[in-house]
Amino acid sequence: MEARVWAPLPEVSSSRCSPASRPSCSSASAPSPAAGTPSSTTRPFLAAQAGGSPSTGPWLLTFWRGAASSPPQCSVLSLPLRARYKLPFGFLPAWDLWLVGSSGGLVCFSGFDGAGFRTVVCNPLTQTWRVLPDMHYNQQRQLVLAVDKKRRSFKVIAASDVYGDKTLPTEVYDSKENKWSVHQMMPAANLCSSKMAFCDSRLYLETLSPLGLMMYRVDAGNWEHIPAKFPRSLLDGYLVAGARTRLFLVGRIGLYSTLQSMRIWELDHGRTVWVEISRMPPKYFRALLRLSAERFECFGQDNLICFTSWNQGKGLLYDVDKKAWSWIAGCASQLCNSQICFYEPRFDTLIY
Template sequence: MELEDMDCLGHSSKSGPGVCVAQSVENGGFGGDGRCCKQASPPRSGGSRNTSPMSRAGSRNTSPLRQKVVKTKPRGLDEETLATFGKVVHADVQMEDNIWAMLPEDLLHEILARVPPFLIFRLRLVCKRWNSLLQDSSFLKFHSSVPSHGPCLFTFWKNTQTPQCSVFSLPLKTWNRIPFTFLPPWAFWLVGSSGGLVCFSGHDGLTFKTLVCNPLTQTWRALPSMHYNQQRQLVLVVDRVDQSFKVIATSDIYGDKSLPTEVYDSNTDSWTVHQIMPAVNLCSSKMAYCDSRLYLETLSPLGLMMYRLDTGHWEHIPAKFPRSLLDGYLVAGTQKRLFLVGRIGLYSTLQSMRIWELDHTKITWVEISRMPPKYFRALLRLSAERFECFGQDNLICFTSWNQGKGLLYDVDKKIWSWIGGCALQSYNNQVCFYEPRFDASIY
C-alpha cells in the first residue's frame, strides 16, 4: 500500500510506501463557513513579489513629495498558515547528527510514541529501523502508556460498493484517508468506535454478522453468532487496562423488545444472554454508554432505561424530558456526565438547539448551553431537516443532511466551531468519534 496526499476535491498523488493514510488540506484549513480555504502558495523562485508602486514597470508616481518607498512583506506560506490556524511559526532548528544518531533505543521509542499516529506512517519512510516500528513491542508499549493523540472524526461511506474511510484529526486539523479494502465485501454499516477499535454490523449474504477492526493496523475479525442472531442495536466498549472489549446487543433494530440482551466478551470469545429489556416504548434507538451503564430514551414510561453492565439488569430512571422537546439525542461525556441534546420549539421561527445535563441526584435535566442562532440557522436551514448528534470526552458534534460540514461544541471550553471538508459532503456517510491507536488489539 502507498501513502497518498489528498486535496479538498479528493484527488490524490502517491508519495511513498507504507499503509495508505492520505493527508489533505494540511496547509489550507477551513473558513468560518466550513468551506476549504485556498492553499497559500510559497514564494516563486524568481523572488518575492514587491507590491510597492515603485516596483511596477511603467507605473507613475502621482505624489512627487513621497519619495520613500514602503516595502510590504510578501504574503507567503507562513503568514497564510498563521492567519488560518493561529499557530506560531518557529524557525527551523538545526539538528546535530552526531548527537541524535546516538539516541538510546528506549528514549527514541518514547519520543516517537508521542508523535500523532497518522504522522508515524510518514516517519516510517526515514529508514528501515523506523519502518519496523509497528512490529516493535517496545514501541507499542510506550505508545500504549502515552495520552491519546486527541479526538478524531471517523467517516465511513460506500462509493460504487467500495468502502471509503476518512479521518479528521481535530488537533492537527487535517483529513487522512484510510483504505478499507482489507474488510470482506459484506453489506455492513458503522456501529461505533471505542479505544481505537471500530465496530461494524451487517450481512454476508446469508446471516447477520458483527466484526471489529483496527483501521490503523488493518486487522479485523468477525465475532461468533449471537444466540438470537438478528439485526440488533449494538454498542462497542473497550477496556484498555484489561486489553479486552465487549459488544452489547439490545433489542431488535426494528423494535422487537422480546429479544434478551446479549453481551460479547473478547476474553471468552462468546456471547452471554442477560435480562430482556422491560416492555417500554423507545423514544429513539440511539444509545449512550457512560460509566459502565447504557442509556436509552423512553416515552412510556417517560424517562430513561439504564442497563448496568456489571449486573446485567435493566432499570428505569424517571427523568422527565424538557418541555417542547422535538427530538433528543443522548450523548455520553466524561466523569459520569450524561447529556441530552435536542431541538426546542413548536414553530420553525422559534426553534433552537439546547444541551442539558442529567443531575443524577435530583434525576432532572439541567440546561447547560444553547446553540447560537447563527449556527442553528446555518446547520438546519429547514425546520424539518434531519440532523445527527454524537459525542465523546465532553465534545459534541452535529451533522445534518445536505450540509458538507459539521458543527463541534466543546462543553468544557464552551466553544462552537465548524468542521468541513470533502469527507463530510456525502449524504450517506456515517460518522462517529474515533481514537487512533496502534496498540488496540482485536484479540
C-alpha cells in the same frame, strides 16, 4: 523514528483539510505489511501510536461507500492538526457494512455477508479484524462497542431490536470469552429513539413508556428505569455520553416550525432531572438547519459534541468545558451512505 517501527505498519495517506480532500458524501485476518517507511506527512498521525499513547486528538472518522463494486472507504480527521488521513479498508470482508461506532482504537461494523447479518470489530491501523460469533437471537440489533483498557478487552452490547421486537433479551459479547451471554430483556414498552449512549459502564436509552430513561448496568447485567422527565416542547433529542459519568441530552425546542432552538441538558443523577447547560447561538442554528424540519445528527466523546445535518458541507463542534462553538470543515454527512463518529487511533488496542 526507526524504520523497524514503521515497517509493519499499513500505508496511510494524508491531506490537509480542504473541500477537495473530504469525501463526496460527508476468523481474523493478519495485517498486510506495507513496504518502506511512511512519509513525513503521516508522522503526526502515527508517531504517538508507537508508544501506545493516544495521538493528537480529538479525531473524527468518516466511513462511506463508493460505487457498488468498489470497497468502502474511510478517513480520519485530526481537529488540532486540521489534516485528514485516508485509511485503507480493503482488508475487511467485501460485505455490505454499516458503521456501529468506535471505542478505544477499535471500530465496530454490522454487515450482511449474503446469508446473514454479522458483527465485525477491527483496528484500522493494524488492519486486524474479528468476525464475532452469532448471537443467540436475532442478529439485527442496535449495538454498542465498549473497550476496557484495563482488562485489554472489549464488549459489544446488543440491546433493542432494529424492528422494535420487545421480546428479545439483551446480549453481551466479551472478547475474553469470545462468546455472547444472554441477560435480562429490556422492560421498556416504547422507545423514543434507537440512539443509545454508553458511559461509566452503563448504557442509556430514551423511553416513552415508562417515561424517562432505561439504564443497563453491564457489570450487573440488568436494566433499571430512571424517571427523568424530558424538557417541555422537546421536538427531538439525542443522548450523548460525556466524560466519566456525564450524560447529555441534545435536542430542539419549539412549537412546530416557529421559535425553534437547539439546547443541551445534563442529567443530574442525584435529583434525576435534566439541567440546561447551553443553547446553540441562533447564527449557528440557522446555518446548521436551514429548514425547520431538517434532520440533524449528533454524537460525542468526552465533553465534545459534534453536530451534522443533511445539506451541510461542514460540522459544528461544541466544547462543553470551554463553552465554545466552532465549525469543522469537511466532516458533514451529505449522503445517506456516509457515517461519522469520534475515533481514538491506537496501535496498542488488540482485538484478541
